[in-house]
Amino acid sequence: MSTPQAVPVSLAEIARIAGVGRAAVSNWRRRHDSFPTRIGGTDVSPQFSLAEVEQWLRDNGKLKDIGGREFLWPRFEALGSRDESGLAVAESARLMRAPRARVSHSELSDTARDLVSEAARLGRAGGPRETFEFLLQRWLETHVRQLSTTPPQLASLMARMALTVRLGRGERELTVLDPACGSGHLAAAAVREHDGPGLMVLGCERDPALAALASARLGFVTENRDVRTEIATADALREDPFAGVRADIALCNPPFNERDWGYEELATDQRWTHGLPPRTEPELAWVQHLLSHLKPGGSAVVVLPPTVASRKAGRRIRGSLLRTGALRAVVALPPGSAQPHSVSLQLWVLRGAPDRPAPTPSSQDALLVDATGFARPGAREPGPDWDALGAFVLSALEVLDRPDAELPESTVRVPLLDLLDDEVDVTPGRHTTSSTEPSGAELASSWGRLGASLADLAGHVQYLSKLGFETGMPQTTATVGDLVKAGALTLRAGQQPTETAARSPEATVPLLTVPDLLSDGTPGGRLPVDAAHTTVEDGDVVVAGVVRAFRAWVHEGPPMALGPQLYGLRVDREKLDAHFLAGCLRAPANGRQAGTHASSSSRVDIRRLQVLQLPLEEQAAYAEAFRRLAAFESLLGTAEKLGRGLVGDVNDRLAAGGLTA
Template structure:
């Protein structure tokens, strides 16, 4: 069944090159704005022809990119309930193009292109976890997808479609946040010299993949892989996954195979129908479904995986923990996201206690206020003496210290890890509650340190607040809105005024001598904190360059002031002709484009199409005036963020000191 193409508010914002707030404003202000034709009250859908007609009638310029046309073609090919199947089919086609591009050219010249396409594509993608229904998409849309692959490359084209799909179904899909996935991947790779750092051959005896770093796992398994978010960082390893939804399993497999991964995925419920019963992977990562009561309690009562106890009916997450432990080799690591309540719910205390006694549970990290928690487990070696401590860490204020604390703890499990990590004696946890919540075990600061720190932070906050007036920008209101002719960054590139460089998709940023500017550094406005080995292919920063994130949400863009660092992942560098373009002027518009674009989803973010960002055509003198104002606004933003962080710190110290008896109310 075919449908007219539809758009959500984010699609309209991209089409018109405005922020989502502008679309909401149009709906309120203009009676003739198209009415929703589907979706829900919270996420309405609009007719693409009606929106285009309204934009034309109201003099709004718009441009539909090839990626957007492909996405709208998919949306129009079936109902939204089949959207996952449609995107998976498109991905399988892109995989076919990557593997056998010559066949596609032959198909397009044949008398029966659709029939020949189905046969050739099915043969080229026979290793996918479920058969593909190639009839879901017509031959015209396949041609459009081929054009998109020519423009961006098959992997990049499919990532764009996946981002659109995740955004469109953000309320139905539960996709692991990108920063959580990256942290889990980093924690899963042992440091050189750690116990078990030497990678094993994996479940099939295959040797380590060429190019893997020392200590990196050679096989990684995710038993609830969704669309593959947790497996993507392990491109050099053999990646295995299982997912109950067929379309999600197909999406995950295509994402991994398009990136050249040695991937094997199956569709099916991992707890009820384990597709990897003999597996012993080096690493298991998992973000299981939370609070899933119908997980198979009755039929799995005597399952051999329950080594640490039969999971209660209402504790499915403890079933997933033990399933993961059963699929990792001795000495291998399990990193699994858990709801915060799983650390303290009374029905699960017996299993939590057994995990501690057996030496399997090694760390509990709270990643955000209210959860989730990250449990790090290690399958003990036969006869191994259980450790006496477990790592607790509340990273709700930021993930920066989690990796250092984990590295220090694994290097010396009986030592004292750096803050904010805390080594807690296992014997102290084995009480009537077996409460593993890190916040409960976070100690109050010592009396003298707490009082002194409170005073220091209060003085700094007072000075920062007093200095706010001096950071206010020199910006004045206009009597009426100024209309300015604009151009796009893409046109500036074609004119030779701007050259765009992109950071590598992945880079080791935790070892080496060469400083690396990361996304976190750019957002915070601090110096480069990453370190990477010297080598070919790095993009070196020069003073006057503009660096911006490639994803929306952060809206981070800054002018480089110091040379020597190299460009990190997820960043774009804009090298400009300083005789024709002011860097602060360009950075201001890039920052606005990133901050006002598609809203960041739980999965991560939507990418900025930088070439479509519009900037006014102004003289260099006028650009410098705007650049000065943008620079002042950015300084104010940095000052406000630092002041807010001091305020949060003061509040926490105040509560800790008053409750712990280290401070008293003033008189």
């Protein structure tokens, strides 16, 4: 039997357990002879005994509250099998919610059963839902290359879209179906977004581990709610467990590009009312499966790769979907909205045929929405501005059945006659390009904003260019660590939030992370007010402690939570000026001196950053210069963005002709 002593952990896992960075663990290993010896791995990626690590951390006072759950996960991972670890996490959740229950899953080994019982006890003591979400997120992260999940923000948007589009709201109980539910992101989102009196959630998943995890997730989400759930383990296309069931709403993120989806055995299936899907078009099989389960007027939202909108093999089915009014809208998402992150995925909005169809002008066209402009490109992978994206998409769908309503930008109604050609291409970008050209008034506004930015830049240039400097004068400095010891400031490190906290619908505090800084600097997450996290307030100094994003600034506005590798500094106003401190800290030479440079991901030792030692009254002049310099840098970025945008827009207008002056 495997025991905790036999469970290996890496340096990264030790860092998670202790709530520190990996560099700190490497330092412990070098400086402390008592640090556990390597039991496996390589010199580059060593592994250590979990039990020995736990004992060493306790003996040296380096174990934080985060350690309890973190100690659990390596033991789940040590089970080896993806399926067994997933089933064990799901079974742990069941026991957390039912204290008197026993481990009953026959596929679990004795080691897994013991671990399930221990995880359930810890979860009941430390928060069942939080413990399950932690274990689930670690499981998903570990097997990310084998799984395709729906991000919580996208799942929430899809649920709201379906609720917005469906016709008829008189039913007492709403039925929701997800025939490829995975670990239950879409089903859980439907429960959260529905505020009616009753709900029936039906899900189907062919992977037993994912089905068990989806059931466990829904168990927590539906607590104290009038919700009934059923998760079936089956292949919905080949063996539909809900045949004959009609749903008000269907949500789906089906597997992409699967050739073995049942083409031969399902050739005569009655679901193919719009045509037999070609072998190379499994996504159109899922589309028709969803339509077969919709009530009259019911709605479905499905995630699809962009090629489904234009591939030649599927044009006859797309034409039928358009002619019957089943395909009502197509939304092109920004890259990074879901896996695969490099692709601009699409959301197809479907609607079940009404009992008494009454042709209207709005049913003779399709609404195409190009939302790709809501991307937030960063240094690693792009991602959308979810708040702006959601507001835009929902505002477009609100006019779906109002043919005379004004359409938002990048949205167009395309008549069927224009779509039913030899290609039947429903890619939004092919039809909305002309409508997104800036008008003369918009161009004039952009030129005006660029002119104002350049004028402000000129003002800062005039001020900054007159700054004089004495040379050869020795200057005394102190490190941040010295200032902390002297009580001139307090230093707090940002923390890694749990997945539950980062996605909480009740969240009210914005969360800033290093990836946010590498994109546009806007906080990309939110945290509950009462969650344990490091928060900065107006007037605090924020420092990014990683080389690739090193910077320091004074926070202005409402409180904001900090993620890992970010630090909050609160000054004693009788000793330090916050703008003076931030200006000293963000000097590039300061960062180079305090950081290591093995790679762009190297950390900056915040405590080693140098700060000029000056009396408070002398700091004021420096603070003003630092403020001006920061404003100058910000305006440079704004002017560059405006200028590049104008170059592209004016170039497009010139290439289209019609020049008058």
